[in-house]
Amino acid sequence: MSELPKNLSRITLGGGCFWCTEAVFERVKGVHKVESGYCNGHVQQPTYEQICGGNTGHVEVVRLDFDAAQVSLTELLEVFFAIHDPTTLNRQGADVGTQYRSGIYTHNSEQESVAREVLAEAQVVHQGRVVTELLPERNYWPAETYHQHYYARNPEQGYCAFVVAAKVDKFLATFARLVRPA
Numbered sequence: 288m289s290e291l292p293k294n295l296s297r298i299t300l301g302g303g304c305f306w307c308t309e310a311v312f313e314r315v316k317g318v319h320k321v322e323s324g325y326c327n328g329h330v331q332q333p334t335y336e337q338i339c340g341g342n343t344g345h346v347e348v349v350r351l352d353f354d355a356a357q358v359s360l361t362e363l364l365e366v367f368f369a370i371h372d373p374t375t376l377n378r379q380g381a382d383v384g385t386q387y388r389s390g391i392y393t394h395n396s397e398q399e400s401v402a403r404e405v406l407a408e409a410q411v412v413h414q415g416r417v418v419t420e421l422l423p424e425r426n427y428w429p430a431e432t433y434h435q436h437y438y439a440r441n442p443e444q445g446y447c448a449f450v451v452a453a454k455v456d457k458f459l460a461t462f463a464r465l466v467r468p469a
């Protein structure tokens with residue numbers, strides 16, 4: 288596991304397919320690294336195929352290393368709730384299974400506190416229907432190399448062109464103040 292520079296914080300988020308969330312968070316100012324991976328399951332070093340089988344307990348996630356002086360955890364969580372549906376259990380669009388569940392996986396008690404506040408606000412907005420889990424991150428493993436920066440490398444691929452691009456466009460339109468300068 289990589290050592291985190293002292294000026295950065297780390298949060299791990301599950302919002303459905305990691306290709307979608309990765310593509311959005313790679314565009315957020317203050318986010319220094321986005322890594323697709325798997326967490327909170329019971330298998331060591333799971334493969335994508337194992338994850339897709341739904342028996343490992345893992346969730347597809349993105350692990351974000353960010354500079355809180357440039358983007359706050361609250362802002363990152365606001366983006367997170369805007370780019371996926373936190374009211375569908377174990378599902379995002381056509382992606383179905385426990386590996387696609389909505390989750391915030393914290394690295395310390397301060398993050399948990401902030402996440403609880405934002406989660407409570409999301410519950411109000413979504414009339415109490417939010418199913419996002421809030422847990423400490425555990426048993427994290429990076430996804431295979433071919434999953435990293437997938438949208439950037441495959442923008443014309445069908446899923447990317449229709450599903451991922453729509454989430455990126457929504458982020459760009461809704462959160463212009465948080466878009467990383469080109």
